[in-house]
Amino acid sequence: MARFPQLICLTLFLAAVVRHGLPSAPRSGGEAWDYVEVRAGAHMFWWLYYADSPSAGYKDLPLVMWLQGGPGGSGTGFGNFEEIGPLDRDLQPRKTSWVQAASVLFVDNPVGTGFSYTDGPDGFATNVSTVASDMLVLLQHFFTEKPEFQSIPFYIFSESYGGKMAAAISLELTKAVAQGSVKCSFAGVALGDSWISPLDSVMTWGPYLYSTSLLDDYGLSDVTSAAEKVKQAVENEEYLKATELWSVMESVVEADTDGVNFYNILTQQPDEKLTSAAGESFIALLTRRHIHPLHRQSLSELMNGPIRKKLAIIPQNVTWGGQAEQVFSFMAGDFMRPVVDVVDQLLTAGVNVTVYNGQLDLIVDTIGQEMWVKRLKWEGLPTFNKLRWTPLDDPASPGVTGAFAKTYKNFAFYWILRAGHMVPSDQGPMALQVLKMITQQD
Numbered sequence: 001m002a003r004f005p006q007l008i009c010l011t012l013f014l015a016a017v018v019r020h021g022l023p024s025a026p027r028s029g030g031e032a033w034d035y036v037e038v039r040a041g042a043h044m045f046w047w048l049y050y051a052d053s054p055s056a057g058y059k060d061l062p063l064v065m066w067l068q069g070g071p072g073g074s075g076t077g078f079g080n081f082e083e084i085g086p087l088d089r090d091l092q093p094r095k096t097s098w099v100q101a102a103s104v105l106f107v108d109n110p111v112g113t114g115f116s117y118t119d120g121p122d123g124f125a126t127n128v129s130t131v132a133s134d135m136l137v138l139l140q141h142f143f144t145e146k147p148e149f150q151s152i153p154f155y156i157f158s159e160s161y162g163g164k165m166a167a168a169i170s171l172e173l174t175k176a177v178a179q180g181s182v183k184c185s186f187a188g189v190a191l192g193d194s195w196i197s198p199l200d201s202v203m204t205w206g207p208y209l210y211s212t213s214l215l216d217d218y219g220l221s222d223v224t225s226a227a228e229k230v231k232q233a234v235e236n237e238e239y240l241k242a243t244e245l246w247s248v249m250e251s252v253v254e255a256d257t258d259g260v261n262f263y264n265i266l267t268q269q270p271d272e273k274l275t276s277a278a279g280e281s282f283i284a285l286l287t288r289r290h291i292h293p294l295h296r297q298s299l300s301e302l303m304n305g306p307i308r309k310k311l312a313i314i315p316q317n318v319t320w321g322g323q324a325e326q327v328f329s330f331m332a333g334d335f336m337r338p339v340v341d342v343v344d345q346l347l348t349a350g351v352n353v354t355v356y357n358g359q360l361d362l363i364v365d366t367i368g369q370e371m372w373v374k375r376l377k378w379e380g381l382p383t384f385n386k387l388r389w390t391p392l393d394d395p396a397s398p399g400v401t402g403a404f405a406k407t408y409k410n411f412a413f414y415w416i417l418r419a420g421h422m423v424p425s426d427q428g429p430m431a432l433q434v435l436k437m438i439t440q441q442d
Contacts, residue, residue: 030058033311036141038134041119042111046138047076047311048146049086051103058103062153062187062439065105066098067169069160069195071131071331072324074114075106077303079159083424084431089299091306096428101436103149105142109135109165110331112323114303115314124323124330128168128339135169136176143184153187155439160364160421161335163194167342174349188352188410190438193364193421197338197372199234202227202246204367205253212265219256226252234336242336247285253362262363263293264420340372347378347411354412354438358419358426366415373413384408389415396429403430405437412438 030050038044051058066084068075081089084098085106098104108114110125111134118124125131143150156173158166170189176182195201206223209215215223226249233242253260261267303320314320346353355373357366374385387406394402394417404415414434419426 032146033313034145035116035313036138038111038137039123042123042134043117043119044111044134044138045076045108045115045314046142047080047106049099049104049106051101052086052099053101059148059152061441062102062155063105063149064098064102064155064157064435064439065107067107067109067156067158067162067166068113069158069162070113070324070328071110071161071165071335072113072327073160073162074108074303074321074324075162076108076114077299077320080106081299081302083159083422089302091302094428096424096432098424098432098435101432101441102155102439103152107135107138109138109162110327112327112330113321114324115311115318115320117315117318117323121326121330124326126330127334127337128165131165132168132172135165136172136182139173139184140176140182143182147183150183151185153439154184155187156189157192157435158190158194159192159423161195163191164196164339166191166194167196167339167346170351171342171345171349174346174351186351188354188438189346190354190356191343192356192423193358193361194355194369195364196343197340197368198242198246198336199231199338200371201364201368202230202249204365204371205249205362208362208365208367209253209257209260209265214257214260214265222252222256223249230336239336240333243332246336251285260362261420263422264358264360264426265362266360266420338372340375344377347376347380350410352410352412352438354414356414356416356423356434358421358423359415359417360419360426361421363421378411380409380411384411389413392430392433394427394430395433402427403434 031048033045033047035043035045051061053061066075066079068079079085081087084104086094086097086099088094108116110131112118112124125134156166156170166189173182173186177184177186206215206220206227209223210220226245230242230245230249233245250262300321308314308320343353355369357364357369359366384406387408389404389406391401392403392405394400402417406413416423416427416430416434419430424431
């Protein structure tokens with residue numbers, strides 16, 4: 001559904017003036033958005049920003065789809081206004097917006113996330129296979145409606161649980177492109193702080209926190225004991241039980257570290273300590289821990305206020321983020337299931353795969369990422385492992401190392417320094433630089 005850029009900019013301009021006074025006007029790039037009914041009663045929302053570069057037209061730059069985590073976190077909300085979109089939460093221009101280097105497609109995924117919604121319980125996805133098949137329907141619709149993007153390099157970028165979904169989507173998309181059912185130029189997938197192997201993350205929390213002096217010997221013993229229970233459930237393929245035990249383990253970590261922030265170990269939880277309340281289900285607690293931070297009040301007010309009015313197609317009974325807890329609940333049985341084998345299949349199929357991870361992330365710590373990477377069956381892994389990493393300058397601080405990188409054939413790994421779970425939020429200039437490197441603009 002096309003929209004006039006002049007009307008869009010005027011709407012944002014007026015909203016910003018009302019809330020914050022006269023802002024600095026961003027360059028006016030084109031936008032489009034729409035719903036796709038991916039299954040009966042399952043409606044998925046997407047929002048596209050055309051690349052807005054002073055040196056190149058959008059047809060000369062790649063298309064990037066951004067997938068948020070959770071599951072239940074909104075890309076059109078958090079990813080857009082808190083991380084990589086052209087405007088921040090206060091509707092001020094973002095200097096490190098990815099729109100200056102690519103057209104960016106935000107999708108509220110799985111169905112029920114953000115402005116996406118279901119007509120009933122049967123519409124929610126319960127596993128990544130359904131998530132992937134839903135996304136293929138949306139992409140088929142998108143590339144049919146926007147044929148100008150069919151020949152433009154298309155990348156899937158992701159964060160957290162979004163990476164698990166991105167891996168599954170990428171594999172199905174690769175098959176669909178080969179069969180001709182989706183017409184696009186799929187160029188690769190980037191897995192940011194991604195929940196690819198949940199158990200590897202869980203089993204390394206204790207050693208990581210101990211090595212950074214956030215646990216003492218007693219705390220390490222507590223966390224290790226809790227991790228072993230999660231491990232046993234995963235090995236028995238009791239994935240719903242594993243998710244519940246994972247929630248218990250998080251409470252142990254929080255108690256023994258006096259409230260370390262799972263998204264950045266140098267900070268404490270931003271609000272009250274998130275221990276379970278009497279009678280509260282583990283799903284409700286996990287939602288408070290991992291979905292609510294992506295739906296903070298000021299962002300919710302923006303999305304359900306000026307943005308909802310701007311979009312003008314959101315059904316009256318749909319609230320941004322209103323079905324997020326149900327999204328998480330329906331996916332809980334699949335949450336702890338690994339998808340390392342999917343990454344292996346992508347690499348074997350010749351798909352360009354990138355892993356990037358924040359140094360200060362706990363929930364998907366880099367140690368855990370390295371463990372599953374080293375178990376890949378990909379034929380290039382032995383050579384990759386022998387490589388020394390290359391330091392990369394931080395664009396915001398020339399002469400200061402901002403990341404390390406290692407690349408071989410169709411696999412790359414970026415270690416992003418001084419970043420937590422949300423790399424673009426913590427290290428915007430470095431994240432933008434990595435985007436350009438992955439999409440071969442540098």
